[in-house]
Amino acid sequence: MSNLHPFFDMAVQELNRRQTATLGDRSTYIGASDVAGCARKVYLQKQTPLQPDTTMLLKFSRGHAAEWLLDRIFTAGGGVYDTQVELTHPSEPMKAHLDFLFYNDFDGNPELHAIEVKSVSGIPDAPYPQWEDQLGFQLGLLRMQYPKGKISGSILAMDLNAGQVHQFNGYGYDEPTFNYLYCRGLHLLDVLNGRDEPRPSPSILCGYCAHRDGCPAFSSPPVDLPVEVEMLAQKYAELNVVKNQAEKELKSIRQELVDYTGPKFKGHSDRCDLTVSYVEPSMTVDGTLLKKHFPDVYPQVLKARAGYSRLEVKTIRQREQLSAAE
Template sequence: MRSLGICEVKTTSQIPDEPYDSWVTQLYWQMGLAKLAYPEANIRGTILAVDLNTGDIREFNGFTPSEVIFDMLIDKAHNIWAAVNGESTPDCEPSLLCGFCEFREDCPVFNRDNLPEDVWKTVHLFAQLKEQRDELETKLEPLKESILKYIGTNKFSATNSDLGLTVTVMAPRLAEFVDNKRLKEELPDIFEQYKQIREYPASLRVYHKKTKSNGGE
């Protein structure tokens, strides 16, 4: 019996713990098409995720064709084709990919208040990495203090060719700034004349919501 392997390769900026639903759907589509072409073949599928930032590679395997899932995908394809021809309304499914769509604000299924599963998976991954970063920063601070205690705080630079490392120190420095609050209150005309408008990008916070514990009677 012929054996076929289907590999869906995905590039990402951070490999998730579990493959995104869209990745799995695409793999089932590929396996279903292969099953139509080679009905007697033993078909197995895998998802190969590649982190473009670090070069890490992770494989999610163990997938086999599913007639039920493939029939659902066929129905979805028929719906999309009918919508393209103006015969029906598309049955849309919000996902992380909506973030790249320029028409999402007018889309009837796009809802910021109801995040889809793959968005929550990304939020969870973000929270995990942030916790790792916070833990690393806690460990880095005493190491930095130990190095500065030895080297001192004057301007300094040294290189270790064997390790391929360079360490530098920037001496303490003073910075001048204007008290905007006082300037606005005491010299409002000057403040208005020289103020500058700066646009800041959107910020993102992900944190564990504290739950109130039930007290005893």
């Protein structure tokens, strides 16, 4: 076996087909994630489905991995629950699939508790609105199926890399919320039947959308930031300030330490080791001089550098400070 990649790509596609088989033919019904998502994406995905590439499928499979792990954890803990519970609207082609449905609370009292699992890189400070809408729709269909008894739900955000789990808890069946989401479902059915326009509704999930190319939501900058993207951008800006302050402080502490140790040092205490080693001076190529004195050679020693996205976030305060300084 020499090149694994073609086999790997094929196997990932097959795994995805098997994992989503439990959801049935998604072009024939409106699901909870459709109701919570973007009408344009739902329309295009159902009319002209695009097969996600391996990278995207691997990202999606983090969700399945999180569910697989939680299933084993819940079983080990003796939880009474089912997985992938399908709920169907009695009159409209609308469905929801619950990741987990618990039948008791942790004191053994009867209660239906739906859990929607989200695999994340970094637990957000607050749940994304799409997650809450998805759960709200699930709880509505659950109430229709079980008109009596206690019903609740939560969103379990799981960061497998960091080994962190956070439960956004305290959700219950809410009639106005469900009615609103049900109307969104009806709107999607109108869109699919050509009776309404599939308007885009941008969110953090645009990063996973296969129909982003040509999406009108991104065609005329500046784009209005969805609330969860704004939340992340603000967090980025705050952490950047902390990082810059830390770098400044590190630089001055480093100088104080090296002033004490000199260029070579090894020391220790009960709490830490301190080592300073000296890097000998070395020579490097001066690109400007090379270009000036050897213009024929210069193009021959150039190598390609991959492009990248430069991210800059300015908070309103920083923007005001900057314009005041101008």
